[in-house]
Amino acid sequence: MSANTSFLEVRGLTRRFGGLTAVNNVDLDLAEGEFLSIIGPNGAGKTTLFNLMTGHDDPDGGTVTFMGRDITRLSPERLAALGIARTFQHGRVFANLSVMDNVLVGAHVRFKAVRPAWPFPLNLLGPVAEVALALIRPPSVVAEEQRMREEALKILSRFGDRLLPRLDNPTYSLSYANRRRVEIGRALALGPKLLLLDEPTAGMNQTETAEMQALIGDLKKSGLTILLIEHKLDMVMQLSDRVVVMDNGTVIANGKPAEVRNDPAVIEAYLGHRRADRPEASVPEAAQ
């Protein structure tokens, strides 16, 4: 891990929705190869932070720098091309596409043979060339497609026999857990430098969670830089190099899992001790 130059650097990131400040002046650093988890109660601003970092929402202030490059307000498609892949909190697969096609769409930015990188005036003809190459399919295009399919199979085999027997099934026909797996497979197909996972085990049972945790652990071992949002604290504590805790849009703690676990501010945020002091939070008379 190189500590001096940050791989991902977030400075003063802020997003307001009307009167509510969902993300308030957040700073975040992530080193290459690091596994960082963001935890916090519902509504703490975790997903909004993800959306700001992945171009799905524009911040009202602050910057995001990725590998030394300012990526604030870049579109999601540009960020994908830079090697940032994400999954979505509630799962967003392409419902009518097969499992295989979903994963191949993940590799979209890596298809080079069908999208020649021409210099300026010629690149306006890019879409025409793309249609022509898709119709003519010279050997380079066929070989690329073949290579990507083999890679997709390799990615899907990470999930054991969960997805391999269902390669050609449309994803709307899959179970919820399998759809989440497809989403992660799709993210891996991008060949990401940075992977953002938004609650990958939400709605999964214990076995499925354990399986997913093992998979994410493997990804970490392979050296991938990962940013994880998760509510299941056991998993977070076991996987993370570092944990950031958010509450009400701000970072309230940041440190090694063991440190964070015992931080009074964190305990307060999760259990809400502070509320006991407030008069309006006292138990109403009628209930006594």
Add this chain to the structure above:
Amino acid sequence: MSSWIDYTINGIIIGNIYALLAVGLALIFGVSRLINFAHGSVYVVGAYAGFVAVTQLGTPLPLTIVIVVAVGALLGLGIERFGLRPLQGYAHIAPLLATIGLSFVLDQLVQLTFSPDPRALPSELLERRFQVGSGTIGALDILIAAVGIGSAALLYYFLRFTRLGWAIRATAQDRDAAQQMGVDVNAVNRAVFAIASALGAVSGLLVGMYYNYIDPAMSFQATLKGVVAQVVGGVGNVPGAIAGSMLLGIVESYGIALFGTSYRNLFAFILLVLVLVLRPNGLFASRRQTPPEPMTGTFIAPSKPIQISYPVLIGIAVVMALLPLVLPNPYVLQTLTNAWLYGLLGLSLTLIAGTVGLISLGHAALLAIGGYASALLSLDLGMPVGASILLAGVIAAAIGTILVFPSFRLRGHYFSIATLAIGEIVSLVILNWESVTRGPIGVAGIPPLSIFGFELDTDRSIYWFALAVLVILAALQFRLLGSHLGRTLRAMRDDDIAARSYGIGLDRYKALAFSVGSFAAGVSGGITSHLYSYINHETFNSQLSILALTIVILGGMGNVTGAILGSVLLVGLPEVFRVAAEYRVLIYGLVLLLLVRFRPQGLLGTI
């Protein structure tokens, strides 16, 4: 100067009439998130109900209005019952398509009952005029203004102070929460449809009296004007709809003063597209916000498409190619040629509306561009016909894509409305650009089909030509769908946010697909113009756009084989059974209505 006062008064009066339509549309959208395309039909039925009352029964005006209100309200209940209620839980665009089907059925029934000829709707009020400053105002103007303002006031009172009014506003804000609180949402919908349709029907009556002229074709224009006024004011916003209507009325009136009547609708539709693209929440939205909800426009019912293997498809193509040798019946060949040409249109729309999920309601404009391009290239520039058709495809692709490009950012209903408006704009530009298009006279003497200098003058050769073009373009589309582009386009349709996250630039791929699709439509239009030898701005009208949509839904959205099958069934079968033309439109409307309700995945399944 005095004429400007007249134009202003005229604009406000027309604005009042639009307001009666737009308020109804806004109320309906508010509670059911539906843009009711049958609203213009209610307006026409209102006008004819008034016509029957006045001319057959000799009713006085107040009684006529009561009759029209009752007829309108009943019709509104019917539309709610058949167009909306059965489709809860369907794709958001489904009720919209159903109301398009309903409007075809209603308009056609009016036309069958009263003939398509215009009728006079006499009114004793028409003659009376009063001097106001240097201009004049008619008694009828005052009546229209009174009805407009009166119903707005009544509506305000009703929505604000009655129990049902509360329920309506609650339902508009949050349908599910209202239902949880015990509001009978269906009753609210019924009430809203009845009120909205009563207003729409009265609007039809007033317009009929104002111009002393009614005809069944007013329906489509009325829907469009109501939609324009509503979108300008902010969809679902009742005061906004009134303001939008006034603005539209005045803009039109001044436009007529400056440029003449044939430009009138052009202003309305350009206003619509500008507002949609620049201020999608309407001119009066308090601040920039994302559209109220992502009403995805895709109409893709998950289904297992029926797989027809390539050898079978090739076999069918061969049989079709041999048909003229076995069955040299000119009538059958002409009918099938027609079906092949509509099949090209179907290929185009099934790619754009099915594979990419952009439901275009103005697809006939591409036929018009292709038709005019090929006709004018061959006639005025002496280009050989085969080359002109090919170039017509390219021109349709280029112009079509450029026109629709700003609308790619719109989602769901909004994109559909924009394409509808763009389709109308194309037709109006053709009508008004006389130096190039010959304007209302149309283009006559278009040279017959020929290829490499050989004239195709037999039914058989024309049949083969159309079939060959169809087979080639269908084969290319199959190949396109089987490439990385096929999955890219479908991914974008299924989830545009996730697609962007994986590097798919939406504008690029929408434009790419739209160009490819428009090429086929342009070629179809080009061939058609040479077959007809005469075209004008109404040859490729908006009914064709809806027929195209019915064809692709019937076949299965995105399904290439389905588009051709749909075309053969919808264009070929009525011909075989020699169904009279006016019943055909009725059938198309019914088919669309039934498909949306009972078989949204079409015959062969969506892809």
